[in-house]
Amino acid sequence: MVNGLKTPNTFASEQSRLQFDTLKRRWPFVIFGLVLVVLIGGLAVHIDWTWKRKLSPHGGRYFFHRVELAVPSFRQADEKWSDDPLGGIEANGTLGGQGCAVASAAMVFKFYGVETARIRRPGFVSTD
Secondary structure (H helix, E strand, O other): OEOOEOOHHHHHHHHHHHHHHHHHHHHHHHHHHHHHHHHHHHHHHHHHHHOOOOOOOOOOOOOOOOOOOOOOOOOOOOOOOOOOEHHHOHHHOEHHHHOHHHHHHHHHHHHOOOOOOOOOOOOOOOOO
16 A cells, blocks of 8 residues: 555455455355256266167167177077088088078077977978
């Protein structure tokens, strides 16, 4: 102070101190607001990713966790059918040797409820 008047430096320091005091009083509300926004955003993302709904056949979302379907496992080399000829014709090979596609298709059919019991009819699967 000079002659009872405030100098510009003194005035500026009081102004900044007042602004800082105001900010100090509001700081808990600002932090609370930011935490609230982050929590609500996290909850929204969690609900969106875990909501049970059908997957689009055109593609879906990335899975951040392992997704398993209850598809049965049929091994083409299983002793029950590995020596069966494909299409009932020995020249086509056996299910154990060349039946990967047949075993895979049987797993998909069984998953969707189509009966996949062994059918003992000669020529049931044609080679045409």
